[in-house]
Amino acid sequence: MSAYRRRLRVGATGLTVAALLLTATACGGTTRENSGNESGGGSQASGAANPDAPIKEGLKIAFLPKQVNNPYFTVSDNGGKTAVTEIKGEFKEVGPSEASASSQVSYINTLSQQGMDVIVTSANDPNAICGALNQAKAAGAKIVTFDSDTKPECRQIFVNQVTAEGIAENQVKLISEQIGGEGEIAILSATANATNQNAWIELMKEELKKPEYSKIKLVTVAYGNDEDQKSFQETQGLLQSYPNLKGIISPTTVGVAAAARYLSGSQYKGKVKLTGLGTPNQMREYVKDGTVDAFALWNPADLGYLAAYAGAALASGQITGAEGEKFTAGKLGEYTVGKDGVVVLGPPTVFDKNNIDQFDF
Amino acid sequence: MSVTAGAPERVDGHPPTGPDPRRRGLAERLLAVRELSLLLALAALVLVTTLRNERFLSGQSVKDLLLGCAILVILAVGQTLVIVTRNVDLSVGSILGLVAFATGSLFLAAPGTPWPVALLLGVALGALCGVVNGGLIAVAKVPALVITLGTLYAFRGVDYYWASGRQINAADMPRSFLRLGNQTVLGVPVLFLVALVVVAVVGYYLRAYRSGRELYAIGSEPAAARLSGIPVGRRVFAVFVANGALAGLAGVLYAARFGTLDAAAGTGLELQVVAAAVVGGVAIFGGSGSAYGAALGAVLLTTIGSSLAVLRIDPFWQQAVVGALILAAIGLDRLLAVRMAARLRGRSAHGA
Numbered sequence: 001m002s003a004y005r006r007r008l009r010v011g012a013t014g015l016t017v018a019a020l021l022l023t024a025t026a027c028g029g030t031t032r033e034n035s036g037n038e039s040g041g042g043s044q045a046s047g048a049a050n051p052d053a054p055i056k057e058g059l060k061i062a063f064l065p066k067q068v069n070n071p072y073f074t075v076s077d078n079g080g081k082t083a084v085t086e087i088k089g090e091f092k093e094v095g096p097s098e099a100s101a102s103s104q105v106s107y108i109n110t111l112s113q114q115g116m117d118v119i120v121t122s123a124n125d126p127n128a129i130c131g132a133l134n135q136a137k138a139a140g141a142k143i144v145t146f147d148s149d150t151k152p153e154c155r156q157i158f159v160n161q162v163t164a165e166g167i168a169e170n171q172v173k174l175i176s177e178q179i180g181g182e183g184e185i186a187i188l189s190a191t192a193n194a195t196n197q198n199a200w201i202e203l204m205k206e207e208l209k210k211p212e213y214s215k216i217k218l219v220t221v222a223y224g225n226d227e228d229q230k231s232f233q234e235t236q237g238l239l240q241s242y243p244n245l246k247g248i249i250s251p252t253t254v255g256v257a258a259a260a261r262y263l264s265g266s267q268y269k270g271k272v273k274l275t276g277l278g279t280p281n282q283m284r285e286y287v288k289d290g291t292v293d294a295f296a297l298w299n300p301a302d303l304g305y306l307a308a309y310a311g312a313a314l315a316s317g318q319i320t321g322a323e324g325e326k327f328t329a330g331k332l333g334e335y336t337v338g339k340d341g342v343v344v345l346g347p348p349t350v351f352d353k354n355n356i357d358q359f360d361f
Numbered sequence: 362m363s364v365t366a367g368a369p370e371r372v373d374g375h376p377p378t379g380p381d382p383r384r385r386g387l388a389e390r391l392l393a394v395r396e397l398s399l400l401l402a403l404a405a406l407v408l409v410t411t412l413r414n415e416r417f418l419s420g421q422s423v424k425d426l427l428l429g430c431a432i433l434v435i436l437a438v439g440q441t442l443v444i445v446t447r448n449v450d451l452s453v454g455s456i457l458g459l460v461a462f463a464t465g466s467l468f469l470a471a472p473g474t475p476w477p478v479a480l481l482l483g484v485a486l487g488a489l490c491g492v493v494n495g496g497l498i499a500v501a502k503v504p505a506l507v508i509t510l511g512t513l514y515a516f517r518g519v520d521y522y523w524a525s526g527r528q529i530n531a532a533d534m535p536r537s538f539l540r541l542g543n544q545t546v547l548g549v550p551v552l553f554l555v556a557l558v559v560v561a562v563v564g565y566y567l568r569a570y571r572s573g574r575e576l577y578a579i580g581s582e583p584a585a586a587r588l589s590g591i592p593v594g595r596r597v598f599a600v601f602v603a604n605g606a607l608a609g610l611a612g613v614l615y616a617a618r619f620g621t622l623d624a625a626a627g628t629g630l631e632l633q634v635v636a637a638a639v640v641g642g643v644a645i646f647g648g649s650g651s652a653y654g655a656a657l658g659a660v661l662l663t664t665i666g667s668s669l670a671v672l673r674i675d676p677f678w679q680q681a682v683v684g685a686l687i688l689a690a691i692g693l694d695r696l697l698a699v700r701m702a703a704r705l706r707g708r709s710a711h712g713a
Contacts, residue, residue: 069624074526097521192676223676228619228626229429230666236425237670240416257621261531265543267421282621285531285539 049325053317059089061311062111063304064104064121066148068095072253072279072300073122075361076146079301080120083308086330091308092116101125105132112136118311120304122147130154142314146307152340156314156321159307160344161298164196167251168203170296170348171275172213175247178273178293182215183246186238188259188276190226190252200251219245224255231258239268250276256295260286280351280359287353294352298345301361306332306345395642398697399657403664410668417671424550428543430663431552432457432611432618436630437637437659438556438563438652439607442600444638445567447580447647448498448505450601453608454630455516456490460612462520465529465622468538476538480613487609488602490516495601499594505601513631517624524624531620542617552614556656559607564652576600580647636687637662662687 061084065073077093084091094111096103101124109132111119119141123129126149133143133154143155152158175185187204189197201221208218219242224231231254239245250256256276263269264286275295286292309329310319319325321341328334335343351359411417436453443450460483467479490512497508531539544551567573578586579593587593616622635645641658643650665686669679 069521069524069526071526071528071623097518220673222670228621232425233429233667233670236422236429236667237673240414240419240422240671241673243416254621257530258619261618261620262425266425279528281532282528282530285620288532 049320049322050317051319051326055087055312055318056316057088059084059087059117059312059315060092060115061089061118061120061308061315062092062094062114062116063308064107064111064119065093065095066104066122066124067097067099068093069097070099073147075279076300076304076307079299079304080308081304082301083305083312083330087309087312089117089312099124101128104129108132108136112139112141115139116141117315118142118144118308120144120146120307120311123150124148126150142311144307144311144314146303149342156341157310157319157337158340158342159303159310160342161300161303162346162348163344164199164203166344166347167200167277168207170350171200171249171251171277172204172207172216174275174294174296174350175249175273176213176216178275179216179246181212184217184219184242184244185247185249186219186242186245187221188231188234188238188248188250188252188255189221189223190255192223197251204249224250224252224258226252226254228254228258228261231255232262235259235262239266239272245272247273247275250274250278252276253278253282253297257282257286260291264289264291277348279361280356281361283351284356287351287356294350296348296350298348299359299361302332303345305330306335306343310335310343395697396651396654396657398693399641399654399661402693403657403661406661406664406668410671414671417668420548422667424545424548426660426664426667427553428550428618429667430660431550431556432614433630433633433637433659433663434556434656435559435607435611435614436634437641437655438560439604439611440634440638441641441643441650441652441655442563442567442576443505443604444635444643444645445576445580445647445650446597446600447583448597448600449509449635449645450494450505450604451509451631451635452490452494452512452516453604453611453634454627455513455520456487456605456608457612457615457627457630458624459490459516459520459523460487460609461616461622461626462524462529462624464613464616465534466523468534469529472535474535476535476541476617479538480610483613483616484606484609487612488606490608491602491605494605495598498601499598517628520624527623529622534616534620538617539620542614542620552618555610555614559610560652560656564656567652572596577648580649582648633662634659640687640691 061080063077063080065077067073081091094107096107104121104124105128108119108121108129112135119133119136121129121143123145130150133150137143144157144159145155146159147161149155149158179185187201189201205218207213208216220238222234222238224234235248235258238248248259250259256274256278259274260283263272263274269291274292277297278295279297283292283295306329310327313319313327314321318327319337321337323337323339325337326334337343407417416422436457440450440453463486464479464483467474467482494509494512497512498505501508541551546554567576575586575591575596578589578591579596583593612627615626637659638650638655639645639658640661641650641654641656643655665683669682674682
């Protein structure tokens with residue numbers, strides 16, 4: 001019995017090794033093919049931009065989000081699809097189901113082999129996909145990042161949802177209005193290591209130093225790790241540790257929904273104010289039952305929409321990604337490329353009980 | 362790996378710790394000590410936290426604690442059934458996620474569905490997942506650890522495919538269902554009452570029913586159990602179905618409690634569940650442990666989480682502190698077990 005088992009195990013190991021070898025060969029093949037492309041059609045070094053160039057029809061535009069099963073990216077990719085339909089292009093969405101650093105590389109390789117005109121991606125890691133993106137660029141594709149950037153040299157345009165300053169300003173203003181301009185507040189963040197969250201929190205602290213916010217005191221920052229259960233517990237902990245707490249800012253969609261759900265079923269409902277960054281669909285219930293007055297978010301659909309237009313403008317030669325160039329993004333109007341090829345979507349939208357039913361995402 | 366699905370050979374020389382009918386009195390005392398030490402640890406934790414912040418024992422806070430542990434308690438009790446037979450089910454987090462999303466989808470598709478129907482369907486779907494687990498283990502004769510590691514990804518994959526990036530929100534589910542997640546009866550959350558019923562039923566079954574006792578025999582020594590005529594395969598299969606059904610129940614309750622559901626719900630929960638059972642004195646090598654202990658383990662773990670938030674421990678340290686507390690609980694438990702074993706040896710030498 002045990003000898004039989006051992007044989008089985010050896011067999012399995014052999015299979016695994018074979019599979020690994022196969023994968024390695026496949027990867028090698030991909031790379032070689034790409035370098036061939038590079039030497040062949042590497043004439044992507046674009047000349048001067050022609051602002052009057054029309055948007056080309058039939059552009060092949062691919063969206064590669066961080067992961068495909070994330071509601072946020074589903075909405076933004078659908079925004080991109082709307083834009084691509086408007087300009088009569090071909091839309092495609094591919095992506096990994098896990099948001100790990102290197103999972104996007106093989107997708108980029110495949111897309112560049114398929115001769116995409118534009119690859120719109122949200123990077124899981126600022127460095128890991130750079131090599132693949134550079135190869136895709138060499139093969140003639142234009143690269144646009146949205147939501148999460150790579151290193152600036154790996155793409156032409158980064159569509160930023162909002163500036164960090166814009167978020168800090170908006171969040172502090174919202175909580176100040178809701179608590180009447182004075183009292184203790186706390187922040188419920190995602191993980192303690194999240195770079196963007198920490199940048200926003202630092203800027204919020206700066207913002208709170210302004211004279212109009214002098215009566216507001218930030219007592220602590222708690223971390224809910226973007227888990228429902230942990231965010232629940234941290235909200236409970238905040239309310240118990242700080243009896244005089246007037247308001248909570250939760251600039252993360254998981255945190256704000258969990259905190260709202262907790263507050264709506266507790267004695268603190270309506271007494272402790274909550275604002276943050278959340279989607280209208282997840283917050284609708286709590287805005288209607290009076291737990292939350294107002295919260296904010298950029299419109300992810302608009303983000304994808306703008307990214308698609310930026311890509312089309314690049315592929316049509318309207319812009320090259322240099323500072324100061326202008327392009328028009330359909331219904332959103334005109335945008336100007338900023339420093340390092342960054343295009344900012346605009347200030348976040350504020351949702352309250354009067355406008356929340358106009359949004360569905 | 363000692364976690365095998367009924368493989369006859371024992372590699373390690375680990376002594377079986379199952380209750381011996383001749384010393385039932387002693388075994389029960391051993392059991393009592395285990396649960397007592399957990400209760401003591403829990404009391405110490407609550408006391409220390411309350412000394413730092415008296416609001417920790419306020420009505421709202423106690424309600425939150427009870428609500429917070431309910432789902433983990435149900436999962437830990439289900440896991441106990443499995444671990445006692447010297448198996449393990451790592452797919453419970455994925456089953457919970459799948460059932461939670463299914464429940465949300467049901468309300469989206471048929472908004473008028475009464476919640477008891479949703480509850481029953483959720484339990485049935487969980488049981489179906491359990492049938493898959495149990496069936497694969499019975500057919501493939503491969504350790505449950507490996508099979509359920511596979512189904513962990515398989516069930517989650519089905520969930521991903523089904524959800525395909527959608528999110529279901531509180532506004533999509535009926536109020537009556539969501540109230541279930543928050544409602545209290547005489548100050549006790551409904552979710553906790555459900556968990557209590559599960560603990561009582563499973564605890565009584567394991568203790569008093571013949572088939573319940575047989576689970577311990579299977580976990581202590583599968584070969585001996587088979588020789589003494591216990592239908593090992595059938596019992597193990599049933600245990601996985603029961604655990605799946607309980608995970609399904611937990612999934613429905615998860616949907617009612619959190620209201621926001623996407624395909625990632627319950628990711629990583631399985632390790633917490635196993636930790637809760639082990640902290641609760643359920644031996645990972647099978648043959649020993651009780652549903653009550655596992656439930657207490659789950660309460661202890663949840664309370665640790667809540668009290669760290671109240672004590673305002675530096676978030677960078679929190680995970681390490683949780684880990685240290687788990688190790689301390691297991692260490693204490695092991696110490697007591699070794700002492701008790703020594704005392705038992707002394708007695709039996711005298712007695713025989």
